[in-house]
Amino acid sequence: MNRDSESKYKGFEADRSKYPQMEKDKPVIDLESQKFIKTWQGPQHPGVTGNMSVELIINGDEIVDAKTHVGYLHRGFEKLMERRRYIQCFPIVCRICVPEPDTNEYCVSAAMEDLAGIVVPEKALWLRTLNLEMSRVGSFLMWLGGQAGSLGMGAIGQWTIGMRDFWLDLFEEMTGGRVYHMYMIPGGVRKDLPEGFRDRTRELIVRTRALLFDIEKTFFNNAIVKARLKGLGVISPEMVTEYGIVGPSARASGIEDDIRINNPYGKYAELDMKMITSDVGDAYARAEVRYQELHQSLDLISQIMDKMPEGGKIQAKLPNVLHWKIPAGQTYVKAESTRGEHGFYMVSDGTKYPRRVFARGASYTHAISVLEKLAVNISISDLAALMVSLHTCPPEIER
Amino acid sequence: MKLKDILSPFNVWERAAKKPWTIKDPINDRPGAANYRGFHKNDFDKCIGCGSCEEICQNDAIDLVPVEGQETKEGNSGLRPRIDYGRCCWCGLCVDICPTGALTMSNDYTWVADDPEDYRFIPGADKTKWQDATKGYKRDEGIALINYDRVKMKEIEPENRDKSFIEIVKGYNKDQAMKEAERCLECGICIATCPAHMDIPAYIAAIRDDDIENAFRILYETNPLPEICGRICTHKCETVCALHHNGEPLAIRWLKRYIADQIPKDKYMEVLGTEHLADPILDRKVAIIGAGPAGISAAYYLAIMGYQVKIFEALPDSGGMTRYGIPEYRLPYDQIEKDYDYIKSLGVEMQFSTRVGEDISLEELHRDYDAVFAGTGLHLGRSTRIPGSDNKRVYFATDLLREVSLGNEIDVAEKIVVIGGGNVAMDITRTLARLQNIKYGKVDVLTTSLETEDIMPADREEVVEAREEKAVIDPGWGPKEIEISDGKIKGLHVVKCLSVFDEDGRFNPKFDDNQRKFFEADMIVESIGQGMDLSYLSEEIKSGLKFGPRGRIQVNKNFQSDLKWLFVGGDIIQGPDVIHGVANGHVAARAIDQFLKK
Structure with missing residues (x-):
């Protein structure tokens, strides 16, 4: 197996010299030959960040074929929304991605605002941006714990999940909910910040940075982590385009694509931020990019705390939501989630209910086509680490 | 492989000496945030059972149900929301839409019960440990999912209508x-x-x-x-x-x-x-x-x-x-x-x-x-019966309004006092103000009532518009005597009215004789209620009918009198207003149909 991370974008091609033999570009896998075992990772495997399974054909401990299976948590949110008034959609969409619900809330609200021509007040835009960045912090912390856990380092998972809980405390104060915030509604947000919130947030940023410093020492400067992640799941820039890879996974392969910078929404245009990239493209590079983006998010939150005005309107006047009809039209809005471009396509036919809502998450590509390609030829013990390094979120695949 | 990367992970032990983050007793030491969307509360005094919460709930978790002790009355359905916590997702839309602000959420979030049915509960009716919680999610001022401001109605300006x-x-x-x-x-x-x-x-x-x-x-x-x-x-x-x-x-x-x-x-x-x-x-x-x-x-x-x-x-x-x-x-x-x-x-x-x-x-x-x-209506005026009210320049509002509608000319005086605080009083005030304006080019009508302005039965906009048309409204006075000299009216003596109704809600005005006023006038209009004219009922017919309070003919719920062929409705039975008349007529029509089909 190829473990040379510095060998730029090599190593993802499967070594087919031994098994399985290729015939017309397809592997010949004869389970009767007793050279292969079919096994499943998931849907209960702890290395899977949610309910999804990978059907594996292994030869020794080497994966020779992988196939992703979903269908364990399809809840039909897109269809449910077609039977709900516009205002009734926002409590549903947060469930599309549990660790990072706010991007969904933002997108569904922004789509409705775009179709209905609602202008969101300034203060609400600041609060939304703050909410989205806090949500990114929470999601990155959860990923970081997962990435460490997938390599057997459970303690770091406990630290980050513990720290995430302090961020959830802030969410609770700000929105009234810890996990599902249901904070952004069409036209703005539901609550202004409680008293003393800025100070408590600044305090928590300091604590989070202290923890990240510890994690840098124990996780990133770790011979085992480097040995296992470097060279794992290398994504080349060509593959980014070919597969539609987005977010940190694309940026770790040198693609400068961040919606917050390239197509700023909310108040991102008024914040000082730089594109974070790497030109290595392996799992370690992805971890490093995410780690830096975590610091970037903390920095952005600090900036928001300094720049956001006190007071001000937080909600545009909505029509009576019981009879709210949005003029016929269609729109696609996108936002940068921790996994990459997250978008909502919404069609209105002029009635009280959306005609069609489509939620586009990064995990669909990352966890199916990309994972199926990158999993081949790696050790079965590295599969969990690879999946987490692609930051897959199965609830987002199925919706 | 660098040596630093081998040694650095041992820093993990550093944290072993740090204070743990765990909260030992989260239920007591960790209350929900001040804004937490926890278990629901409902203020039954405010709740009107409108069902907006039920309508907005996207999980169908809310049903409006009858509750013991809550009665159906005007403006209140008597029903109250029952929430199924097996379906609720605590989004708080029900709180945001509640038009009375009765439904809120507490910051309590722990509840253990043996029976799953317990989790389908009626906030406000079922005793809960969080019903007095002061913290929790409430709709903020300025946050509205419904529109509380009426679309303004265009009206002709006072100077163009008076x-x-x-x-x-x-x-x-x-x-x-x-x-x-x-x-x-x-x-x-x-x-x-x-x-x-x-x-x-x-x-x-x-x-x-x-x-x-x-x-x-x-x-x-x-x-x-x-x-x-x-x-x-x-x-x-x-x-x-x-x-x-x-x-x-x-x-x-x-x-x-x-x-x-x-x-x-x-x-x-x-x-x-x-x-x-x-x-x-x-x-x-x-x-x-x-x-x-x-x-x-x-x-x-x-x-x-x-x-x-x-x-x-x-x-x-x-x-x-x-x-x-x-x-x-x-x-x-x-x-x-x-x-x-x-x-x-x-x-x-x-x-x-x-x-x-x-x-x-x-x-x-x-x-x-x-x-x-x-449905013969209330066309007779009622008199205050104070001294001087028998003067020929003392009129009933109903008579004057009828004359105006008939196109007959009224001898409008330069100074008029109207007694009464209802909509009819406002009608005659504003009618006379117009007639004065046409005749004299100025308005001098003063309207006084027993009721103070806050409890005047007239619609608020009537009072406002009357003033816009330069009529004077001086409420809270009881008419005492009409001063007459040489057969001509000089004005109306009034005393301060302290209260109109007694503790039992009966009409029983109390006056303070020390506070007096005199309203100059040479014409006075009484508008203190209307009476009915049942003179078309012969003695024989009357003997077949029963009469209730204030001489009203007794009818059943279908407005049928004791004489089965005679149905009675409108102002002489209910009201007085148009919509009661319309309703009575409709019910009576169906009852007549039933009666004639037999």
């Missing part, structure tokens, strides 16, 4: 009506309160859908006088509208007027599908005494059932009190005619200037018709 009887209210245009209609919560609290039980949410929904013809048909299901009611209804529906608790009630009356205004008179039959009714299909005949709202409502519903209906009216034209008691600036005569002409076109005969009891007897009607409905 010399004429031109209609003041201009009516909504399409955009305004649709915008106003959008505010409706469709709770239906208004339906229960409207005496005619009009399906208000349905016709307002039809306005939103811009389906005016359908809206018009819905109006006629329960009310054949939409132009009249759309202008001068006492709008009990608006008084109980769920929106009024935190904002302005829906302009239901103006929306009704908007619908009726959109349909031209010659389209009525086509829209309502009554072209086939021009000739009665049944040979049973019903006589109706009085062409007021009650009589015309009974006539309409009998006519569409196929009965031959004839109305006998003492006055020279139709409308009853709506024409002869309400000034033209509130209800133009052509609008009355629009409603009435349609009903005439259905074959309803109207014989005017025929007073039953004088020109034709009730016995004759009984002989010639299968049933009789009497």
